[in-house]
Amino acid sequence: AQKVTQAQTEISVVEKEDVTLDCVYETRDTTYYLFWYKQPPSGELVFLIRRNSFDEQNEISGRYSWNFQKSTSSFNFTITASQVVDSAVYFCALSEPLLNFGNEKLTFGTGTRLTIIP
Amino acid sequence: EPEVTQTPSHQVTQMGQEVILRCVPISNHLYFYWYRQILGQKVEFLVSFYNNEISEKSEIFDDQFSVERPDGSNFTLKIRSTKLEDSAMYFCASREPGLAGGPYETQYFGPGTRLLVL
Numbered sequence: 001a002q003k004v005t006q007a008q009t010e011i012s013v014v015e016k017e018d019v020t021l022d023c024v025y026e027t028r029d030t031t032y033y034l035f036w037y038k039q040p041p042s043g044e045l046v047f048l049i050r051r052n053s054f055d056e057q058n059e060i061s062g063r064y065s066w067n068f069q070k071s072t073s074s075f076n077f078t079i080t081a082s083q084v085v086d087s088a089v090y091f092c093a094l095s096e097p098l099l100n101f102g103n104e105k106l107t108f109g110t111g112t113r114l115t116i117i118p
Numbered sequence: 119e120p121e122v123t124q125t126p127s128h129q130v131t132q133m134g135q136e137v138i139l140r141c142v143p144i145s146n147h148l149y150f151y152w153y154r155q156i157l158g159q160k161v162e163f164l165v166s167f168y169n170n171e172i173s174e175k176s177e178i179f180d181d182q183f184s185v186e187r188p189d190g191s192n193f194t195l196k197i198r199s200t201k202l203e204d205s206a207m208y209f210c211a212s213r214e215p216g217l218a219g220g221p222y223e224t225q226y227f228g229p230g231t232r233l234l235v236l
Contacts, residue, residue, distance in 0.1 A: 035224070045161070045209060045227035091161060103149060103173045105163040106225060 002027050002096045006109035013082055014117050021077045021112045023092030029053075033095040034068065034075045035106065040088045048090075051075065079114075087116045120144045122228035124210050130234045131200055139195045139231045141210030150193045151211040151225060152185065154178070161209065167193065200235045207232050 003026040013019045025034065036048040049059065051068050059066045063083075067076045079086055093106040123142045131137050143150050152164040166173040167185050175183075184196045193212075197204055211225040 037227070042229075043207060043232070044229040047224055047226060050224050093161075103166050103168055105151070105166060105174065105176075106153075106161075107163070108161040110160045 002094050002107040004092050004094050004107055004109035006090075006092055006112050008112045009110070010113045010115070012115040012117055015084060016081050018078060018080045019082055019114065021079075021090050021092075021114065023075045023077065023109060025073050025075065025092070025094045027073075027094060027096070029097065031097075035093040035095070036066070036075075036077050037091045037093060037108075038088045039091060039111070045091070048077075082114075082116045084116045084118050087114060089113045122210055122212055122226055124208075124228035124231050126231060127229065128232045128234075130236065133202055133235055134199050137197050137200055137233065139197075139208050139210075139233070141193045141195075141212075141228055142191055143193055143210065143212030144214075144226060145191075147212035147214050147226075149173075149213045149215070149225075150185075150187070151213075152195045153209045153211060153227075154206040155209065155230075156206045164195075164208075197233075200233075202235050205233060205235045 005024045008022055011019060032053045034051045038046040038048055049066055056068050056070055063080045065078045089111045091111045092109045095104045096107055097104045122144055125140045129137055150167040153161050154164055155161045163176050165175040165179045165185055170187060182198045186194050207230045209230045210228040213223045213225045
């Protein structure tokens with residue numbers, strides 16, 4: 001069965017510090033996708049990134065970067081120069097194909113609550 | 119930018135009452151989902167819907183739950199007789215078809231409906 005582990009329940013850092021959120025996954029599939037979603041205090045889920053299992057290149061988008069390492073089944077997320085607006089719960093998720101090919105569900109980790117202290 | 123919308127944003131109901139949660143997916147999307155998040159916990163898959171039928175459902179999605187796409191734009195989740203443990207945030211998500219009709223395109227989430235059963 002698919003599993004996503006986010007071992008860090010809560011992290012607090014002072015503004016402008018860098019912070020890394022860890023995500024470790026388990027899957028038997030050879031093709032899969034990994035995602036990060038942000039859940040701000042208002043409650044919605046905001047898509048941040050999607051990465052497929054064949055692309056291990058790191059990705060950078062502004063202050064955000066992602067490190068995908070298939071050898072360790074990890075997909076970590078780093079925020080550089082953190083800002084108060086980054087305060088949120090961050091979820092890592094793994095796609096799992098359903099019996100009806102062409103469809104899938106997401107398996108979410110338990111989330112990491114990130115608090116940026118001004 | 120197109121987005122998934124959900125109504126109502128909050129719903130309070132008495133145990134045993136029926137509730138209908140409404141979602142308007144992004145217009146060119148063909149796959150639809152419901153997830154739920156009990157307060158402080160992770161997001162869990164409930165059901166996926168494609169071509170006017172359920173593709174897959176989780177163990178949570180028992181006979182009290184049903185989904186429908188009544189008019190080609192709305193996508194609804196009905197809970198027939200609510201229980202206290204149904205209190206949660208319910209998220210609707212949608213995605214467009216993947217390459218060759220396959221999965222793994224990004225699921226975009228609505229802002230959620232917070233359901234409280236008293």
